[in-house]
Amino acid sequence: MxxxxxxxxxxxxNMRERLRRAGHTVVGFDHNPGVRDVDSLEALVAALPxxxxxxxxxxxxxxxxxxxxxxxxxxxxxxxxxxxxxxxWTEDLEHAQLLAAQGVGFVDCGVSGGVWGxxxxxxxxxxxxxxxxxxxxxxxxxxKPEGEHGWVHAGKVxxxxxxxxxxxxxxxxxxxxxxxGWELLSKVDMVDNVTEVFRSWREGTxxxxxxLDLLVAALDDDTDLGGIRGYAxxxxxxxxTVEAAIEHAVPMPAIASALFARFSSRQxxxxxMKAVAAMRNQFGGHAMHTDAPATAKDAAVGPPTTSDTxxxxxxxxxxxxxxxxxxxxxxxxx
Numbered sequence: 001m002x003x004x005x006x007x008x009x010x011x012x013x014n015m016r017e018r019l020r021r022a023g024h025t026v027v028g029f030d031h032n033p034g035v036r037d038v039d040s041l042e043a044l045v046a047a048l049p050x051x052x053x054x055x056x057x058x059x060x061x062x063x064x065x066x067x068x069x070x071x072x073x074x075x076x077x078x079x080x081x082x083x084x085x086x087x088x089w090t091e092d093l094e095h096a097q098l099l100a101a102q103g104v105g106f107v108d109c110g111v112s113g114g115v116w117g118x119x120x121x122x123x124x125x126x127x128x129x130x131x132x133x134x135x136x137x138x139x140x141x142x143x144k145p146e147g148e149h150g151w152v153h154a155g156k157v158x159x160x161x162x163x164x165x166x167x168x169x170x171x172x173x174x175x176x177x178x179x180x181g182w183e184l185l186s187k188v189d190m191v192d193n194v195t196e197v198f199r200s201w202r203e204g205t206x207x208x209x210x211x212l213d214l215l216v217a218a219l220d221d222d223t224d225l226g227g228i229r230g231y232a233x234x235x236x237x238x239x240x241t242v243e244a245a246i247e248h249a250v251p252m253p254a255i256a257s258a259l260f261a262r263f264s265s266r267q268x269x270x271x272x273m274k275a276v277a278a279m280r281n282q283f284g285g286h287a288m289h290t291d292a293p294a295t296a297k298d299a300a301v302g303p304p305t306t307s308d309t310x311x312x313x314x315x316x317x318x319x320x321x322x323x324x325x326x327x328x329x330x331x332x333x334x
Contacts, residue, residue, distance in 0.1 A: 001138040002027070004044045004054040006067055007085070008035045011111065012057035014118035015084075015143060022142035041070055051078040053136055057111075060087040060236065068095045077103030080135050084109045088240055089158040089165065092127065096157045105132040108157060110164020111143075121145030125152055125167070127159035162244075169241030169255040171211070172234075176258035178215050186224075195219040232262045 001024050005016050008030035016026045029044045030036040038044045045052060052075060056067050064087050071081050081099055083092065087108065096106040107128035113120060122143045126133055133140075133153050144150040154163045178198075185194045199216050202208050218225065238259040245252040280286040 001025070001053070002048055003136070003139060004029065004048050004052065005057065006030070006041065006044070006054060006071075007057035008032070009057070010115055011113075011117070014115070015055075015057065015111075015122070018118050018121075019139060019142050024139065024142060041067075041074060045071075045074045050076065051080065051135065052076070053080045053082065053139070055082040055084055055136075055139070057084050060085050060091075065091070065095075068098065072099050072102050072104060075099075075102070075104045078105075079103075080105040080107065080132055082107045082109055082136055082139075083161075084111045086110075086164070086168075086235060086237060087161055088236070089127075089160075089162040092158040092161055096128075105129065105135070106157060107132050107136060108160040109140075110160045110167065112164065112167060117143075121150055123150050123167075125154045125160045125163040127154050127157050127161065127163075129156075165237045165240050165244070168235065168237035169252070169259075172238045172241075172258040172262075173254040174209065174211055176261055177254075178212060182215070182219075195223055230265050232265045234259060234262050238262070 003019075003024065003026060005012055005019075005026050005028045008016060008028045012028070012030070013035060016028050019026050026037075027044050027047045028035070028037045029039075029041060033039075038047060044054070048054070054071055054075070056064060056071075058064055058067055064083060064085055068081060068083065075081070081095070081104060083095065083106070087095075089108070092106070092108040095108075099106045105128070107126055109127070110125040111117075111122050112125075113122035122145070124140055124144055126136075126140065130153070140151050152163070154160050182194065182198065185191050185197060191197060195216065198212065198219060202212055202216065222228070238255065242252060242256050242259055244250075245256070277286075277288045281288050
């Protein structure tokens with residue numbers, strides 16, 4: 001098939017190459033002159049035969065909205081736009097309605113695979129009408145991994161990006177679990193080779209996964225991850241997943257906790273944990289970690305004790321707990 005591809009970054013550029021390797025003709029446009037095939041959206045549309053299929057791979061939010069609006073003005077009845085970025089599913093409904101007024105179809109497609117997709121293929125979750133899905137099916141077949149699985153027509157418009165949103169929420173929780181396990185193993189003296197422990201889990205265990213493979217690769221590069229700051233961004237989909245869970249009254253403690261851990265990672269000195277430390281000092285006399293020398297008041301409350309202090313639990317605080325760093329070094333999202 002022949003299709004246009006808007007956005008030729010790390011994902012889009014590799015997708016263009018994989019499609020071409022499968023024998024498809026791809027006309028690519030990007031703001032970077034060094035990677036594009038044509039100089040404008042107008043030229044991209046003019047280069048494609050009718051009915052046209054244009055796949056959009058630009059950042060979600062205003063860049064995607066702007067691109068969809070522009071394509072709506074350029075395309076003709078019977079043409080199709082595919083949004084393969086990480087748009088929020090609610091925006092898919094708006095884009096579909098906007099394009100439908102001009103007779104242009106719309107498909108949303110969640111794409112997973114990262115920089116490995118060129119060789120391994122991409123997991124694809126598509127939403128849209130069956131007739132629109134059929135128009136782009138050859139591209140789906142070329143982009144997906146080899147074998148029976150790896151792509152799904154998830155449902156109506158919005159279903160693709162909603163599915164990808166939940167996928168990424170699950171990814172947050174999986175990465176957080178691996179990261180917390182790594183931190184705990186690294187803290188104890190009895191485990192001599194944490195990296196090899198993780199490597200051993202890659203075969204025969206119920207927690208083996210590609211994310212585990214990637215963490216082992218990162219630990220092979222830097223056993224202590226000393227060159228990485230414990231700071232993790234969130235791409236937006238984790239927040240949207242938790243918001244959807246609240247809207248539909250679905251309990252998601254693991255995914256919500258993983259999202260909040262990322263927020264904690266961005267605080268060098270957590271204001272909330274300062275308050276926690278202060279309250280523990282007030283009701284139980286627990287030591288506080290400060291940069292200033294101990295005052296007479298600090299000395300009066302005495303050192304930490306292992307007796308029950310009123311919060312229902314023996315005090316087994318550590319420096320990490322008191323500081324409240326929340327620093328779990330994640331291998332990052334793929």
